[in-house]
Amino acid sequence: MGMPNREDQVKALANETRIEVLRLLDDPATHFSKQESADPVEIGVCVQLLAEHFGVSQPTMSRHIELLKRAGFIVAKRQQKWTYCSRDDAALADYTRWLISSLNIKTF
Template sequence: MDRSTQIKALASEPRMKILSLLAEPGTHFGEQWSADPVEFGVCMTLIADALGVAQPTASRHLDLLRQAGFITVRRHQKWSYCKRDEAVIGAYIDWLTRHLKATA
């Protein structure tokens, strides 16, 4: 995994907010009718609405999070759904913890 991409992905308040919202999709996106937000993921349109940004802006943030491996994106019909990848996030936190301890 490219750690510099992951660091860049987390160096943004909107992207951190996306990860925070996706940590509890049932709470933040319970109104999603097209698919279960916990099981299937959250529609990009709802994420853009939650951030208060245009969909292209949200898409750019989501693409960087996807490139970093922090989220997965899957298409269903005409919509794209995002879900956190907890294993990748956990591995990044472990790496960062080890790296900071080693250099401190």
């Protein structure tokens, strides 16, 4: 994979729902322990369960997932008719380092 598109990453994080998706995917075992179709930690969380959690349609959640995927913040895997998502912590850490560096933020 080449350099991440920083504009895609900024756009992906410009929405509270997408930020909350990333928070939930940090601990899928806690938030999605009732998922029966696949292990939420091993395989990821089903997009349909995320849609239900937020009370939105599956196409609406798919759009959020697509933006997060394009930013590189999540990995989506197709298994039969379902799509499962997991968080890419390395990509999130890279983005954080870039943001701190590009804005010249002093860390303590």
